[in-house]
Amino acid sequence: MADTIVEQLARFTSDADFDTLPPEAVDESKRLLLDAMGCALGAVDEPKGKIGIDYGKLTGGTDGDATIIGTDERVSIFGASFANGELINALDFDAVLPPGHVSPYVLPTTMAMAESRGRSGREVLAAVALSHEMSYRFYKSMDYLRDVQNDSMDLSPVIGYSVTVFGGTAAAGKLAGQSTETLANALGIAAATAPVNAMRPWIKHAPSSTLKYLLAGTLTQATLTAVHMAELGHTGDLQILDDAEVGFRRYIGTRRWEPNNITDALGTEWRFLAEQSYKPYPHCRILHAPLHALTEILETHDIKPDEIDAIRCWGEAAVMHPLWQSRVIEKTHDAQFDIAHGLSVGAHRVVPSRAWHAPELVFSESVLGLMDKVTFEPHPDYFKALSANPSARPTRIEVDARGTTFSADRTYPKGSPSPDPTTRMTTDELVTKFRINAQDVLPENRIDQVVDTVLGVDEIDDFGAVMRLLAPNSTTA
Incomplete structure (x- = not known):
């Protein structure tokens, strides 16, 4: 019997390894990490960022092993992931990849799980790449935000970024050291517990809510819950992506469903690289x-x-x-x-x-x-x-x-x-953006250290050391 889509995604997650990544994916994953960290640092005093920090502390305790970026707080991976997701997205300065945003939903759990489990920089880079690749492939299988029909926009009545739950779950589960079978269950659980796609009313109603197109912190909680429930013994519906009549496609609200785009050349072609974008302005x-x-x-x-x-x-x-x-x-x-x-x-x-x-x-x-x-x-x-x-x-x-x-x-x-090659943001431009975001939050010498460490993160044995550099008064930096 052929593997279900969930099982294929689990096998892709298990097989994804730093040594199998093309150099372009390695470089892009480093750039994504640096950009997200900078966006989070820039938002520590913003209203949305401060609420995220407060809620992360409320739910994460005071004696955890994961860092809230731009603070000296170390809380649980649940608290840090919530706070860091909100921080990364607070300024609307974070990277863009179809379905729209991916980094604030998948990187916080990657960072927290890697810090908590003492994973290496190479393991983190593999997780970053697979989470973005998976999120991008799901978008290419579902309704687009910009669907053109007969020279007009066909904006679906249901749109959103909930599909990033799969990439986030895969990355966190891999860093947790889960088996292929457990990863499959985690992905099945994630499909059944993904946040609703509530972006459409957010677009229609003004003034808009500060939750935005999807509360980043909530998505991170869904991915971590799926990973831990599978670890504890819950099973997921492995057919949930194959059943177009009553499965994920139906209840998440997409009219278009082309699952071949999820699995075609999965693990051999890294397609997110062609559309990974960055923001030079803190605006939509x-x-x-x-x-x-x-x-x-x-x-x-x-x-x-x-x-x-x-x-x-x-x-x-x-x-x-x-x-x-x-x-x-x-x-x-x-x-x-x-x-x-x-x-x-x-x-x-x-x-x-x-x-x-x-x-x-x-x-x-x-x-x-x-x-x-x-x-x-x-x-x-x-x-x-x-x-x-x-x-x-x-x-x-x-x-x-x-x-x-x-x-x-x-x-x-x-x-x-x-x-036009000039439209791509160079690594030097992203470094400049990071420095602007980090100024007045980290000491100048620490900013230099973060840049050098992230761009050379494949040589780091313990990713926790990278995260601790993002704490302003860290004694281990």
Whole structure:
């Protein structure tokens, strides 16, 4: 009898090993770790980050063996995973991979389990790669956020990132040393206990909730619960992914289900590498191409905010929904998604960092006033470009200032792999981003140490030593 999809995923997890990873996957996994750690450090004083820390301490005790990033707290792996998931995602500065975000859901449990179990850097890199690969493959089997039908957006009534529960469970289970059989049960349990896909109402309703598209901490708890329940003897439904009528496909809400995309060449082709992206701005990814174009105009001509008479943007056709178009900024969180506000902040030429979410900038008269001068429309070539290349985000920005109209265009956003090699964020650029996020949280010499250690993590025998570097007053750093 042929293996079920769950069993194939379990075997892939068991077989995934540092020595079998292509060099590109090793490098990308290091970059993902560094970027996520930096995003978490930058968010320790943000409202969402602080709530995550407080809840991590509440549920994780005070005498654990896992680090909450940017603090001196060591709690249980459950508490650390919750807090670190919320921290990584708090600024909306974290890496992007279809289905949208993956790192804040799969890396916190990877980090905590590896620290708790004393796993090596090589074992961690294998877990990072497999968790992202698995999450990406599930997305390619289900409804897309950007489904184009007859030159229009077909936004599914049910969308979200709950499929990352499989990658997170696989990584945590592997680092826990589980057998292939136990991993299969863990994945079956994860499928039956995954959080619901509640992203669609979040997009429709404004102002938006601070839970976002999926509470990262909750997803981490689901993965750890699945791993531990399997370890303790619970069994999962191994057919849950094969049964399209009543299984995962049906109750998670996807209309499209192409499971061959999950298993095809699994373990031999690492497909997440082609679409792994990073954020140069702490704002929803949809605005990155417009912000890059706007920055080019303003810096080239040294245009000040009070000189601007109008900003016109043509961009993503997928964002004609209240989340992005509301212009209601009640919380600093709202500033992460509103298009008019984001372009207004970008026009103030503040270094992309947590400073973008500082109340004194978010609610400043200059930023709020400039919002009224911003207009947005879908780009006329959007559907054609997206159909030709999934990374395409055709964008045009026009700025009226000094009696002149200045313009700039983009086809691909900065941070994404694309036919234009300049759009990919280099490792040096990610290091610079990390330094900006880590400043004022870690000492300068510690920042250097973290960068060097993470980029050379395959030489580290105990990953816990890496995590302890992220505690500001660590005596073991």
